[in-house]
Amino acid sequence: MTKAKGLLIVFEGTDGTGKSTQLNLLAQVLEKKGIDVVSSFEPTNGVYGQKIRALYSNRKETSREDELELFLADRKEHVENLIAPALASGKVVLLDRYYLSTIAYQGAAGLDPADILARNTFAPEPDLALLFHAPIETGVTRITENRGDTLNDFEKEDYLRKVQIQFEEMDLPCIKRIDANRSIEKIHQDVLRLVFTLPGMK
Numbered sequence: 001m002t003k004a005k006g007l008l009i010v011f012e013g014t015d016g017t018g019k020s021t022q023l024n025l026l027a028q029v030l031e032k033k034g035i036d037v038v039s040s041f042e043p044t045n046g047v048y049g050q051k052i053r054a055l056y057s058n059r060k061e062t063s064r065e066d067e068l069e070l071f072l073a074d075r076k077e078h079v080e081n082l083i084a085p086a087l088a089s090g091k092v093v094l095l096d097r098y099y100l101s102t103i104a105y106q107g108a109a110g111l112d113p114a115d116i117l118a119r120n121t122f123a124p125e126p127d128l129a130l131l132f133h134a135p136i137e138t139g140v141t142r143i144t145e146n147r148g149d150t151l152n153d154f155e156k157e158d159y160l161r162k163v164q165i166q167f168e169e170m171d172l173p174c175i176k177r178i179d180a181n182r183s184i185e186k187i188h189q190d191v192l193r194l195v196f197t198l199p200g201m202k
């Protein structure tokens with residue numbers, strides 16, 4: 001495959017919908033085909049990402065505006081250091097969360113979704129945003145039982161219902177919706193179909 005510019009594919013949706021599993025499965029397929037893949041995630045492990053993680057156990061400490069600023073600062077660093085250079089060198093970049101998450105999560109927290117989108121214009125637009133949808137209860141069960149984890153402040157059930165409504169109301173040209181309430185293999189086949197119909201992929 002030859003491409004002048006890389007491709008940006010992002011995995012989005014509420015927590016516990018299997019995004020990370022599907023990202024890894026796609027990365028393996030692309031790598032086997034000899035495609036240069038870079039996988040990453042947000043929040044990152046950079047300085048701002050670490051500050052965001054510190055909020056997980058006590059979100060009340062910060063205002064919603066300051067919280068948004070942290071997600072934006074983390075993304076700016078991510079774009080400059082990893083995303084933009086990888087795309088410029090023709091790589092396929094796979095991201096576990098990106099600015100659709102900011103619109104949905106910070107939108108659900110009371111900020112204006114249109115304003116959040118407008119403040120993300122520095123971030124390259126995805127060629128494809130795979131938006132995973134599953135009942136909130138299923139996601140919460142996956143987090144608490146399978147991952148053996150407790151819910152952090154971003155994962156509380158009532159909040160996630162509001163986040164899901166934000167995702168449902170989003171209407172961006174890059175979005176393809178995926179029913180994530182099915183087997184890993186069936187979802188994987190959908191992901192492959194959507195990725196391999198992108199211009200520039202074969």
Ligand code: TMP
Nearest residue numbers: 042043071097098101102105106154155
């Ligand atoms: P994760 O690392 O398990 O995906 O968790 C990240 C959490 O941060 C997740 O609950 C969603 C939330 N989040 C936001 O609220 N805004 C954002 O912009 C991003 C990228 C994540």
